[in-house]
Amino acid sequence: MVVEKIYGELCVTCNEQGYLTDLNQWTKEVGSEIANEEGIDMTEKHWEVINYLQDECRKEAPLSIRKIGKSGVVSIKEFYQLFPKGPLKISSRIAGIPKPVSCI
Amino acid sequence: MENTLESPITKKEDEKKPIKKMMLILSKATIDNVYACFILANGARMEGIESEIFFTFFGLEAITKKKLEHLHVATVGNPGMHIPTLLGGLPGMEAFATKMMKSEMEKLDIPQVGEFLEILSASGTKLWACKLAMDMFHLDKSKLIDDLDGVLTVGDFYTRAEGDSTQLLFI
Numbered sequence: 001m002v003v004e005k006i007y008g009e010l011c012v013t014c015n016e017q018g019y020l021t022d023l024n025q026w027t028k029e030v031g032s033e034i035a036n037e038e039g040i041d042m043t044e045k046h047w048e049v050i051n052y053l054q055d056e057c058r059k060e061a062p063l064s065i066r067k068i069g070k071s072g073v074v075s076i077k078e079f080y081q082l083f084p085k086g087p088l089k090i091s092s093r094i095a096g097i098p099k100p101v102s103c104i
Numbered sequence: 105m106e107n108t109l110e111s112p113i114t115k116k117e118d119e120k121k122p123i124k125k126m127m128l129i130l131s132k133a134t135i136d137n138v139y140a141c142f143i144l145a146n147g148a149r150m151e152g153i154e155s156e157i158f159f160t161f162f163g164l165e166a167i168t169k170k171k172l173e174h175l176h177v178a179t180v181g182n183p184g185m186h187i188p189t190l191l192g193g194l195p196g197m198e199a200f201a202t203k204m205m206k207s208e209m210e211k212l213d214i215p216q217v218g219e220f221l222e223i224l225s226a227s228g229t230k231l232w233a234c235k236l237a238m239d240m241f242h243l244d245k246s247k248l249i250d251d252l253d254g255v256l257t258v259g260d261f262y263t264r265a266e267g268d269s270t271q272l273l274f275i
Contacts, residue, residue, distance in 0.1 A: 064213055066223060
């Protein structure tokens with residue numbers, strides 16, 4: 001099921017869990033609005049992680065916490081501090097990429 | 105109370121009572137049990153759920169520095185392996201089955217036990233050793249991993265499990 005959501009002045013399509021279905025519709029404003037919904041106060045470091053996730057997604061590389069920890073962008077500990085309520089699923093939603101299926 | 109306005113969304117969340125904390129007890133040292141425990145603990149953290157592991161009896165091997173990278177899968181008495189008991193007991197059989205399993209797990213991006221413990225610790229999973237089992241196996245803290253959060257009695261562990269939405273799981 002696909003739903004349309006309005007973030008700021010933009011209308012984007014999301015799946016039923018609130019993940020954007022098309023990364024091309026993403027703008028920083030959309031990301032900020034989703035972060036707001038998730039109760040995250042975005043800092044430069046947050047955006048750095050978001051950019052990394054989007055780059056990996058465009059390369060079609062599968063994402064896992066282990067891989068992000070080894071990326072040099074952010075350590076696993078920092079990643080959890082940035083997005084405490086579920087780092088991978090929340091950062092992916094803000095980044096406008098699909099929810100990762102990884103268990104690690 | 106009739107006039108109180110309540111957001112239907114918040115109300116729904118409250119009624120669902122999501123799990124807030126997973127308390128896992130690991131009592132075995134076979135690699136399949138250890139991974140099951142670690143994946144459950146890590147998966148909880150990934151969903152924003154607190155998690156803690158209590159290592160007791162043979163589970164202590166998974167946090168014993170010299171042993172944790174040498175855990176095996178059981179080839180005898182393990183019907184899931186589909187190896188006849190007599191064959192499963194042959195020398196080298198367990199090592200072979202373990203090697204196969206580890207290589208399959210590496211393909212799935214599942215880390216080795218030592219690295220997995222580091223990931224768990226970094227993610228905020230609390231790692232506890234059981235005092236009674238340590239006494240029984242004559243283990244002291246110096247033999248256990250540096251990331252260990254401490255040594256607890258079962259009573260201490262239950263105290264930590266307090267709260268409405270805590271689940272305990274014995275592996």
